[in-house]
Amino acid sequence: MKVFCYKQDDINTDLLFPGKYTYTCSTGPEIREHLLEDLDSAFAKSVKPGDIIIAGENFGCGSSREQPSLGLRYVGVSAIIARSFARIFYRSAINQGLLLVQSPEAVEAYNEGDEVEVDPAGGIIRIGSRAFDFPALPPEMLSILADGGLLNHIRKEFSEGDG
Amino acid sequence: MGETFAMKILSRAAGKKVREGEIIFVEPDYVLTHDNSSAIIGKFEATVPGSKVRYPDKLAIVLDHVIPAVSSKIAVGHRKIRKFVQEQDIKHFYDIGTGICHQVLPEMGLVKPGSIVVGSDSHTCTYGAFNCFATGIDRTEAAGIWITGKTWFKVPETINIDITGGFTAGVSAKDLILTIIGDIGAGGANYMAVEFNGPAVAGLRICDRMTIANMGIEMGAKIAAFPANSVTNRYLETVGIDSSAALWSDHDAEYTKSFEYDLADIVPVVACPHQVDNVIPITELPETGIDQVFIGTCTNGRVEDFQAALQILRGHTVHSDVRLLVGPASRKEYLKAMEMGLIQDFIEVGAVILPPGCGPCLGAHQGVLAPGEKCLSTANRNFKGRMGEKDAEIYLSSPETAAASAITGRITDPREVL
Numbered sequence: 001m002k003v004f005c006y007k008q009d010d011i012n013t014d015l016l017f018p019g020k021y022t023y024t025c026s027t028g029p030e031i032r033e034h035l036l037e038d039l040d041s042a043f044a045k046s047v048k049p050g051d052i053i054i055a056g057e058n059f060g061c062g063s064s065r066e067q068p069s070l071g072l073r074y075v076g077v078s079a080i081i082a083r084s085f086a087r088i089f090y091r092s093a094i095n096q097g098l099l100l101v102q103s104p105e106a107v108e109a110y111n112e113g114d115e116v117e118v119d120p121a122g123g124i125i126r127i128g129s130r131a132f133d134f135p136a137l138p139p140e141m142l143s144i145l146a147d148g149g150l151l152n153h154i155r156k157e158f159s160e161g162d163g
Numbered sequence: 164m165g166e167t168f169a170m171k172i173l174s175r176a177a178g179k180k181v182r183e184g185e186i187i188f189v190e191p192d193y194v195l196t197h198d199n200s201s202a203i204i205g206k207f208e209a210t211v212p213g214s215k216v217r218y219p220d221k222l223a224i225v226l227d228h229v230i231p232a233v234s235s236k237i238a239v240g241h242r243k244i245r246k247f248v249q250e251q252d253i254k255h256f257y258d259i260g261t262g263i264c265h266q267v268l269p270e271m272g273l274v275k276p277g278s279i280v281v282g283s284d285s286h287t288c289t290y291g292a293f294n295c296f297a298t299g300i301d302r303t304e305a306a307g308i309w310i311t312g313k314t315w316f317k318v319p320e321t322i323n324i325d326i327t328g329g330f331t332a333g334v335s336a337k338d339l340i341l342t343i344i345g346d347i348g349a350g351g352a353n354y355m356a357v358e359f360n361g362p363a364v365a366g367l368r369i370c371d372r373m374t375i376a377n378m379g380i381e382m383g384a385k386i387a388a389f390p391a392n393s394v395t396n397r398y399l400e401t402v403g404i405d406s407s408a409a410l411w412s413d414h415d416a417e418y419t420k421s422f423e424y425d426l427a428d429i430v431p432v433v434a435c436p437h438q439v440d441n442v443i444p445i446t447e448l449p450e451t452g453i454d455q456v457f458i459g460t461c462t463n464g465r466v467e468d469f470q471a472a473l474q475i476l477r478g479h480t481v482h483s484d485v486r487l488l489v490g491p492a493s494r495k496e497y498l499k500a501m502e503m504g505l506i507q508d509f510i511e512v513g514a515v516i517l518p519p520g521c522g523p524c525l526g527a528h529q530g531v532l533a534p535g536e537k538c539l540s541t542a543n544r545n546f547k548g549r550m551g552e553k554d555a556e557i558y559l560s561s562p563e564t565a566a567a568s569a570i571t572g573r574i575t576d577p578r579e580v581l
Contacts, residue, residue: 014547058350058383062544062546064285065302066302087353087385088301092301154211
């Protein structure tokens with residue numbers, strides 16, 4: 001498990017996925033190629049399933065484009081821990097089934113090389129030897145996350161309705 | 164204790180009295196999508212194959228972002244959207260050339276005071292100018308609403324911005340909203356509603372309110388809203404909409420934060436690279452030469468913006484080191500500008516006229532920058548890479564500042580040339 005640490009504030013959606021590709025790249029494999037291209041050109045090649053991102057305030061601000069959340073979920077990022085998230089990105093991540101954890105304390109505590117572990121059910125993040133609580137998501141959001149995103153959630157509701 | 168606009172409108176939509184922080188489910192009045200509809204169609208069809216959308220009359224689809232198609236891949240996307248529109252009997256479809264979605268929806272009478280509009284575009288907050296609860300969502304959520312007709316909202320807290328006084332010469336609504344964003348910060352209104360109140364609201368034209376509401380997202384706001392008054396009603400009457408369902412906050416509404424601005428204190432400002440809240444008065448900016456000026460977009464592509472720019476540009480020519488691009492926000496604005504002779508005036512001073520659409524704003528085509536170039540734009544974002552090149556720099560300003568700078572070739576306080 002690798003931790004990608006970008007502690008600066010206001011990392012926007014153009015840095016996560018440049019606008020020039022917005023209407024030509026929509027699927028996971030297409031997005032992966034340009035994910036975080038203008039923020040960290042090494043990210044797309046080195047990210048592996050289970051990796052974690054640590055970030056500052058207002059992560060994901062800007063456009064409503066969903067390539068950042070869809071792409072990060074596709075490459076298998078297991079959680080993003082930030083001081084705070086921009087609201088459209090926050091919704092979008094839930095819609096993709098991507099776990100976001102707001103914990104300024106955990107971001108503050110992280111030093112390069114620390115082991116990071118997130119226990120979403122228990123609401124606990126472990127950074128090295130320290131542990132931090134984070135508030136549970138509202139039940140409406142948890143059920144979307146648990147189903148693996150909004151459309152899976154809707155699909156499930158529809159099939160239950162039919163049954 | 165009184166209620167805010169957000170509380171009232173969400174209470175009406177939810178059919179019960181809501182509290183701040185509560186999560187509620189509502190059926191939006193319209194869901195806007197644009198060129199990204201082709202990806203949304205893919206999601207819709209993969210989730211509920213062969214189904215009809217829940218409320219076809221609540222969909223509004225506008226092709227504006229990359230028009231005319233710049234590549235075969237984009238053209239295929241546009242074709243897919245046109246086919247879907249036919250199959251699903253979607254009547255509110257506006258093909259290329261109609262204009263930018265945020266200008267087109269009000270023009271087509273789809274934006275009603277007191278209504279709820281969501282859109283798979285972050286600048287959907289523009290409709291707050293018309294007393295709408297309007298906010299951005301992602302493509303997946305748009306597909307979800309096409310299927311179910313509903314979505315969830317957390318009832319937001321509200322920031323109040325009281326405005327008084329009047330603008331001085333050379334200063335306009337863009338300078339005000341950039342100043343506010345500079346003060347509040349890029350995330351300062353995150354998750355919150357922003358209300359504009361105070362005696363100066365009555366004097367703001369629809370175009371001013373649209374410029375201001377449009378940029379609410381640049382401070383993180385969920386919505387940025389104005390009350391409906393005689394200015395709103397007069398505009399909406401021209402598109403056949405009555406304002407009887409308008410709502411507004413109570414006088415004793417409780418706000419999380421309040422700010423006050425006297426318009427007479429606002430000066431010409433620019434947002435410097437690479438963040439919209441990196442705002443400084445032009446008088447404090449070191450000499451900054453520019454390669455391109457862009458006047459247009461959903462923020463400042465209306466005839467009033469063109470008139471303000473041409474008041475400065477007429478009698479001059481665009482500086483030899485500068486390319487001036489002008490993009491009308493819609494076909495209607497383009498026609499009005501033609502009738503008023505504004506397009507001819509722009510061409511005579513040396514401008515290049517773009518079709519009504521998003522143009523160079525998002526870097527997909529038309530006016531992409533070269534490495535190291537600087538652009539002064541009336542758009543709403545100056546993020547690194549936004550105009551197609553990560554090693555270029557984008558400054559944001561009013562149309563007045565853009566015009567003055569196009570003449571001098573450096574970012575110029577419009578009061579210098581008035």
